[in-house]
Each structure stands twice: as C-alpha cells, then as structure tokens.
Amino acid sequence: MTEQKPVSKQKPKKSPLREWFDSILFAVVAATLIRWLFMEAFTIPTPSMENSLLVGDFLFVSKLHYGTRTPRTPLQVPLTHQKIWGTEIPSYSTALQLPSFRLPGFTSVKNGDVVVFNYPIEDQYPPDLRTNYIKRCIGIPGDVVELRSQEVFINGKPMPTPPGVQHEYIVFTADQSWEDKYFRKFGVVNDYRDPDPNNHTLNWQPWQQFNDSTKQNELIGYKVITTKETAEKFKTVEGVKAVTLLVDQPGTGFGVYGGEQTKWNRDFFGPLQVPQKGQTIQLTPQTIAFYGPVIQRYEDNGKVEVTANSVTIDGKAISSYTFKQDYYFMMGDNRHNSLDSRFWGFVPEDHIVGKAVFVWMSIDPNPESFWQKIRWSRLFSIIQ
CATH class of the missing domain: 3.30.70 (Alpha-Beta Plaits)
Incomplete structure (x- = not known):
C-alpha cells in the first residue's frame, strides 16, 4: 500500500487591482518612513536666504543630523503637511496630541548651520505642522547675540560672514x-x-x-x-x-523683538542672550519683554499670563524661571529682506526639523529664455 503525498494548497493569485494596491501601499509607507526618519525634500519659495539659496532651489534636508522628532500630531494623512493636496481641507486631526521626543542624532545645531524649522509664532497649527522656514543659525543656547552696524557678534566676537549675505x-x-x-x-x-x-x-x-x-x-x-x-x-x-x-541708525527701532523699549532695529540689535535648558533668570520688566513670550508659548506651562511687569503660571506669580528646553536665534542671509529672529524671537528646540544639506535641482521662476530655466551650476551643490 503506497503512502499518498499531501496535496499542497497554492495561494490564490492576486488580481491586477490588488497588486496595484499593494504596490502603492508599500510605496506610501516607505516614502513616509524615509520622509520622517531620514530625509525630506523642500523648495525655497522666498528670497530671505539669497544669495546662499535662491527662489526655485529644491533641496534635501537631513533629519539624521540633529535627530528625528517623534510625531506630536500622529493623526495625519501620509505625505501631507497642513492641507490635503490641492484643497483647503486640513490633513490632520488634533484629537490626539503626543509629547514630542527627539531620537539621537550625530551632531547638534552649530553656529552657521542652515536649518529648517517650524515657524514658532504660527499658532493656528500644532507645533510640528507649522510652516517650514529656512534660515541660518546665528546663536545657539547660551550665546549672546548682537548686531553692530550690520555685523554679527557672538559672545562679543565677530561671527564670520557667509559669502552670500546681502x-x-x-x-x-x-x-x-x-x-x-x-x-x-x-x-x-x-x-x-x-x-x-x-x-x-x-x-x-x-x-x-x-x-x-x-x-x-x-x-x-x-x-x-x-x-x-x-x-x-x-x-x-x-x-x-x-x-x-543703507544702514538703519541706532535708536530707530521698528517692530523688532523685545518691544519699543529697546529701540533695536535690523542693523543694531542686542545684546540678547539665547535661552538655554536649565538656565534660571530673574523676571524683571526687561527680561519679561524678552523671555515672557517664550515662557507663555513654548514651555508647556499651562495657563500663563504675561504683563509688562509680571508673569503668572496657573494664577501663581513667579519671580524667576528655569527654561525647560534649548532655543536658537535664526537670521536670513538676505539681511534686509528676511523675517527672522530679529522680529519674532527664538526658535524652540522642539521646532527644529533638520539640517539643509544640498540643492538637487534649481529652477529659475523668471528665466530670460527656456534654455535657462534650469540653473545647471546649482545642481547637486552642497549648502554652505
């Protein structure tokens, strides 16, 4: 009597529609992970970084340099930022908000780095979905930043001027x-x-x-x-x-950070210290003008009320404050055409997205001819 071999069951063959769906799903998941964990593509829409970066530059931003942030707003349509493509429909839900952490990176933000970050004072979006800005880091935590007749000084010493500054x-x-x-x-x-x-x-x-x-x-x-x-x-x-x-004269302040009491402007600014995690400050009318908005907006302190002379947290007046995270001072290389930290203040560490690494494509939005549409000399150029 011969033994019968068991009949193997073959998996049913996927339909073409199912194969397309699986391929698209895999591509979306892979692209989402790469975009979140490793690197993301951005484009330059405004001239605030000219001539270092030009309108129409397409660049890659590394998330690995400073460490990837864990999502604060996880309920979001994949591969979107604020709106669903081509619509005004929000691509996210704030029903679930999580604490944000940063995975280990292989470096930290340095003076002179070109950094992408979320625009801090844009309150209509969650912090991790605020509009992406790109500027040069001028001051790191603990630095004292000052501009004297357009020249940047860090801790009393002149900072090297990037070659593209305008x-x-x-x-x-x-x-x-x-x-x-x-x-x-x-x-x-x-x-x-x-x-x-x-x-x-x-x-x-x-x-x-x-x-x-x-x-x-x-x-x-x-x-x-x-x-x-x-x-x-x-x-x-x-x-x-x-x-x-054109140089703004000292004492002719207009709309810069810190209020009218300083009379600072875009060419004469500071000295101003960048907040550092663990640093304790005494709250006076002057320090409240500089750091009151930081305590109120970025430190997750509950109900904070700030006046010209006082700061209260959950109804309790405080006379000193210890910062919970690091901050940075950012400026555009187009120094007279950039909305940056001179006007709206510091960038919190949890708003840092990544380091701009290189330009992979550059398209002139107003070329002299069709053949000059692509700026060939900028392709795959390292961002300095």
Missing part, C-alpha cells in the same frame, strides 16, 4: 532705462512676487529721483538688494555716480 544699497545714476534684463547681468533678479502688495519687497526697484545741480542732470536712485562684492561692481559702471549702503 544688504540694501542705493545706486545713483543718470540712466533711467535700467530694467530687469540689465540687473540680471549682476545676478540681481526679481524672482519673487509676494501676493500681499504690502509685503512687496523686490531685489531691485526705482527708489527716488534727484537733481544733480553740478551737471544739471536728473539722477535716479535704484534700491538694490545684493552682496558687497556686487555693489563694488556697480561702482565701475559708466554713469553711476554713487553706491550707498
């Missing part, structure tokens, strides 16, 4: 026919259009007409946002009478 200049010339094509020769490009006309800052624009009494000519001033090296080139152009650097 400021505002007035170029005085008798030639009133300069247009975008002319300025493009000098790398000064109006590649950004803010939809809000009140925030319509251009890299070049006619500024004011003057009368040159010595030669009976009418001069025009062009306001140009550019580097120091390019400003020197303008001085050699025929017909240019003068190139003047």
